[in-house]
């Protein structure tokens with residue numbers, strides 16, 4: 001397949017590397033002045049991987065969009081709308097847009113596929129999401145993982161899974177786009193909580209977090225019209241090792257550094273998604289105690305100790 005991967009940061013570059021490796025015709029695109037793009041263009045490598053000669057590197061958005069039958073996007077979620085404004089200037093007829101990003105738009109509470117849908121004619125252009133566990137540091141070493149591709153369009157997701165599947169990534173066909181997107185976005189939020197526990201020296205409490213967080217995420221998925229079981233799938237619980245426990249996780253590191261009073265400058269999608277999910281839960285009347293406390297710590301200057309106290313002093317209840 002002719003694929004253009006737009007966004008060449010940590011994950012976008014890994015996707016370009018992976019899709020080339022399994023035999024696709026890949027272009028890696030980025031913003032002309034972005035340091036990540038300049039490094040890849042000039043040196044054909046970054047902190048994670050090296051590009052073989054077969055990957056074309058370009059900052060020409062018109063060319064990148066027009067050449068491809070599949071356009072993969074992997075940038076920061078809160079910039080997707082702005083980026084789609086540029087992408088939608090070109091003819092997207094017959095193309096599939098695959099979102100490799102995890103978040104909810106903060107200003108609207110929309111899932112990312114909903115944001116993209118505002119810019120396309122859904123009869124002519126298809127949208128899918130590709131999420132689940134995986135870090136470039138593991139993939140480039142040949143360590144396999146399982147991921148999930150979901151879409152409202154049955155044929156599109158089946159085709160993408162068939163084309164993208166390999167011995168390195170076993171793909172599953174998602175059956176719940178709403179749950180897949182909310183679950184993927186919410187795991188970054190829970191990743192920040194896990195980092196805070198690590199920062200406090202409360203790593204042993206991450207088991208409790210791992211058991212309780214999917215319950216409230218499942219409740220949100222359900223009221224949003226999705227299948228609550230998705231919270232226990234690859235998009236959410238299946239991504240906990242890579243986020244709650246991994247030394248590579250940016251969201252986990254953000255939480256840990258915050259507790260230690262240190263600034264973390266890499267992209268932690270969970271920060272703005274905490275705000276988005278907090279607002280969504282309020283609007284939909286869903287109880288999300290962990291998300292609420294994290295929101296107060298991140299956006300209302302609440303200290304971590306009273307936030308944990310508030311969780312522990314809640315009325316006792318049945319586990320399920």
Ligand SMILES: NC(=O)C1=CN([C@@H]2O[C@H](COP(=O)(O)OP(=O)(O)OC[C@H]3O[C@@H](n4cnc5c(N)ncnc54)[C@H](OP(=O)(O)O)[C@@H]3O)[C@@H](O)[C@H]2O)C=CC1
Nearest residue numbers: 008009010011012034036075076079083101102133134267
């Ligand atoms: N297993 C998985 O599915 C994984 C998923 N992810 C997801 O991938 C997404 C990207 O994360 P990651 O690669 O770590 O982030 P990075 O910060 O490494 O890369 C993001 C890239 O997007 C670019 N970008 C930002 N804004 C725009 C814009 N308006 N138009 C075009 N490009 C833009 C950035 O350029 P600039 O530097 O100029 O801002 C940067 O090159 C996130 O949503 C993250 O959750 C990440 C890792 C693994």
Ligand SMILES: O=C(CO)COP(=O)(O)O
Nearest residue numbers: 132133134242249250251
């Ligand atoms: O999504 C990821 C792993 O699956 C990456 O998580 P971080 O953004 O927290 O590093």
